[in-house]
Amino acid sequence: MSKPVVATTSLAGCFGCHMSILDIDERILDLIELVEFDKSPINDIKTFSRECDIGLIEGGCCNSENVEVLRDFRKHCKTLILVGECAIMGGLPALRNNIPIKECLEEAYLNSPSVTENEERIIPNDDELPIILNKVYPCQEIVKIDYYLPGCPPRADLIWETLVALIEGRKPKLDYELIKYD
Amino acid sequence: MGKKITIEPVTRVEGHGKVTIHLDDNGNVTETRLHIVEFRGFERFVQGRPYWEMPVLVQRLCGICPVSHHLAAAKALDVIVGAPQLSAVGEKMRRLMHYGQIFQSHALHFFHLASPDLLFGIGGDPLKRNVIGVALEHKDLATMGVLMRKFGQEIIQVTAGKKIHGTGAIPGGINKNLSIEERDRFLVGKPGYNIDQMIEWSQAALEFFKSYHAEHRAFIDHFAEFPSSHLSLVREDGALDLYHGVLRAVDANGKRILDDVDYQNYLDYISEEVRSWSYMKFPYLREFGKKEGWYRVGPLARLNTCDFIPTPLAQQEFETFRAYTHGKPNNMSMHMHWARLIETLHAAEVMRDLLNDPDLQNEDLVVKGKKTNEGVGLIEAPRGTLFHHYKINENDQIEMANLIVSTTNNNQPMNVAVEQVAKEMISGQKEVTEGMLNAVEVAIRAYDPCLSCATHAMGQMPLEISLYDANDQLIDRKMSH
Ligand code: SF4
Numbered sequence: 001m002s003k004p005v006v007a008t009t010s011l012a013g014c015f016g017c018h019m020s021i022l023d024i025d026e027r028i029l030d031l032i033e034l035v036e037f038d039k040s041p042i043n044d045i046k047t048f049s050r051e052c053d054i055g056l057i058e059g060g061c062c063n064s065e066n067v068e069v070l071r072d073f074r075k076h077c078k079t080l081i082l083v084g085e086c087a088i089m090g091g092l093p094a095l096r097n098n099i100p101i102k103e104c105l106e107e108a109y110l111n112s113p114s115v116t117e118n119e120e121r122i123i124p125n126d127d128e129l130p131i132i133l134n135k136v137y138p139c140q141e142i143v144k145i146d147y148y149l150p151g152c153p154p155r156a157d158l159i160w161e162t163l164v165a166l167i168e169g170r171k172p173k174l175d176y177e178l179i180k181y182d
Numbered sequence: 183m184g185k186k187i188t189i190e191p192v193t194r195v196e197g198h199g200k201v202t203i204h205l206d207d208n209g210n211v212t213e214t215r216l217h218i219v220e221f222r223g224f225e226r227f228v229q230g231r232p233y234w235e236m237p238v239l240v241q242r243l244c245g246i247c248p249v250s251h252h253l254a255a256a257k258a259l260d261v262i263v264g265a266p267q268l269s270a271v272g273e274k275m276r277r278l279m280h281y282g283q284i285f286q287s288h289a290l291h292f293f294h295l296a297s298p299d300l301l302f303g304i305g306g307d308p309l310k311r312n313v314i315g316v317a318l319e320h321k322d323l324a325t326m327g328v329l330m331r332k333f334g335q336e337i338i339q340v341t342a343g344k345k346i347h348g349t350g351a352i353p354g355g356i357n358k359n360l361s362i363e364e365r366d367r368f369l370v371g372k373p374g375y376n377i378d379q380m381i382e383w384s385q386a387a388l389e390f391f392k393s394y395h396a397e398h399r400a401f402i403d404h405f406a407e408f409p410s411s412h413l414s415l416v417r418e419d420g421a422l423d424l425y426h427g428v429l430r431a432v433d434a435n436g437k438r439i440l441d442d443v444d445y446q447n448y449l450d451y452i453s454e455e456v457r458s459w460s461y462m463k464f465p466y467l468r469e470f471g472k473k474e475g476w477y478r479v480g481p482l483a484r485l486n487t488c489d490f491i492p493t494p495l496a497q498q499e500f501e502t503f504r505a506y507t508h509g510k511p512n513n514m515s516m517h518m519h520w521a522r523l524i525e526t527l528h529a530a531e532v533m534r535d536l537l538n539d540p541d542l543q544n545e546d547l548v549v550k551g552k553k554t555n556e557g558v559g560l561i562e563a564p565r566g567t568l569f570h571h572y573k574i575n576e577n578d579q580i581e582m583a584n585l586i587v588s589t590t591n592n593n594q595p596m597n598v599a600v601e602q603v604a605k606e607m608i609s610g611q612k613e614v615t616e617g618m619l620n621a622v623e624v625a626i627r628a629y630d631p632c633l634s635c636a637t638h639a640m641g642q643m644p645l646e647i648s649l650y651d652a653n654d655q656l657i658d659r660k661m662s663h
Contacts, residue, residue, distance in 0.1 A: 014245040015246050016242070016346045019246060020346055022294070023332075029328070062220065096227040108221075108463075113571070113584050114454045115463070116468070118455075126217070126460075
């Protein structure tokens with residue numbers, strides 16, 4: 001039997017959830033015996049090369065590109081797992097949801113005390129930049145999600161137990177210590 | 183589930199960082215740009231939050247070096263609560279946390295993200311060219327990298343409370359000290375896993391780099407080499423210090439162009455330029471203006487600005503490093519890895535000294551003072567100088583927040599590096615190969631594998647590269663795989 005294939009991505013997240021995956025430490029060496037990786041920021045595979053069994057998503061959606069990537073993951077992954085607060089609820093970036101995006105941009109590019117010579121009042125708006133969404137959206141508002149791992153970030157042991165259980169086709173054993181938020 | 187939003191489908195695939203390359207009629211590169219494509223709005227949305235939330239909130243900009251943001255924010259708040267001088271245990275616990283962070287982040291940067299390019303070659307098989315490939319073919323090296331990172335993360339855990347997004351630093355100090363039992367997990371540890379082992383492995387990693395350098399001298403010395411100024415904190419006596427100090431900058435010839443600057447006054451010296459094509463701003467030294475005032479930060483810059491390293495093993499390596507450029511600033515981008523590994527060794531030595539320091543068991547964790555309404559906190563994050571600046575109102579709410587993060591400081595240098603590599607590799611070519619694209623990434627990777635903090639964007643640089651002809655027609659667009 002061929003090994004299950006795992007893909008991961010970071011949308012509007014801080015990468016802390018990916019770091020928590022790496023915090024399984026020596027078990028990384030076991031993991032690469034158990035699964036194969038496809039598209040993921042930890043390797044140089046940047047577009048899906050095949051159908052995947054498990055997709056891990058970090059971060060919510062703050063721009064048009066995040067939405068595209070998330071839909072692409074849903075299309076290519078049998079099981080989609082949200083990893084962490086940002087993916088599940090928007091997280092810290094969603095603190096901007098009650099504020100008009102214009103104000104956020106002006107604060108960063110016009111009002112910042114270290115921007116002293118922006119006479120033309122430039123705010124980045126190039127065609128090369130994706131469209132910023134009016135709000136930061138949790139992933140399950142955009143596509144169907146199969147599992148949720150809570151935490152900011154979720155504990156490494158929680159990520160490990162979930163992956164191993166899925167690979168072995170059993171129910172994960174989620175003790176309180178593993179899933180308590182912080 | 184309902185679809186709440188409608189967006190125009192965009193053609194770009196993925197990536198928080200992206201490069202565009204423009205060509206003239208002869209196929210020569212005329213302009214390149216590294217765009218940072220994510221925006222978070224942090225400066226605005228923290229307004230109104232209570233100030234003491236900052237150290238736990240802002241670190242969520244970057245989960246790769248959260249401790250840096252945690253501590254830079256805490257240092258700004260020390261000033262606000264009138265306690266810039268901490269107790270011995272307060273400062274030393276934070277230093278231990280910080281050097282643990284430097285150690286884990288440098289290990290991650292070198293082993294997990296950069297070493298595949300060295301081991302498999304820039305144009306090597308992209309399917310192998312990653313940390314998993316390293317683990318499968320160079321298991322000893324991979325194990326060493328994994329355990330070094332683990333050690334740093336566990337130091338963070340006992341000082342900050344959690345490996346990622348901890349809560350240890352509070353305005354005026356720290357919320358716990360180090361128990362003897364915790365200390366001995368690192369000092370004594372287990373065979374093959376204690377501080378002495380980490381020092382040995384740091385030396386081994388340096389040896390690995392040095393012998394690679396000896397075999398690939400042309401590549402390591404000339405790839406993305408360009409003159410620039412360099413900026414960092416240094417201790418008041420000129421020593422390398424990653425936690426605290428004064429600002430110093432040297433130009434490409436080593437002349438000091440900024441010295442002994444109290445960073446509370448950073449705005450007198452540093453400004454940022456906004457360009458329409460990137461969410462990441464472009465900092466510069468005001469005295470030299472937008473065009474000439476840019477500088478580099480990070481391990482290379484730090485070893486160019488400081489006079490010495492205050493631990494013996496790293497000092498020895500520093501002398502060799504300095505001698506290589508005859509005492510002049512080192513302007514070779516790939517030497518960033520060399521500098522990074524010397525700092526890794528230094529961080530291990532500092533951790534050993536701190537673990538042996540009885541002050542860490544003191545009980546006076548927090549210092550109190552007279553509150554003011556404004557403070558600046560600076561720290562040397564793994565990838566360079568990080569600035570946090572806050573103002574609060576009479577209700578203790580944040581009124582203004584300004585951040586200049588390490589990667590932003592390196593924005594212009596990364597653009598210069600990209601341009602240089604693109605001109606060398608792509609000028610005159612009709613087709614872009616995977617190897618060329620990876621070469622561009624390698625240049626960026628020397629500075630920063632991830633652009634996370636920078637706009638509070640993230641991703642280990644899944645680059646999309648577009649090639650335009652003289653009439654601005656797209657002739658090739660490729661993901662770097
Ligand atoms: S959930 Fe926390 S750790 Fe994960 S991406 Fe969001 S802020 Fe970072």
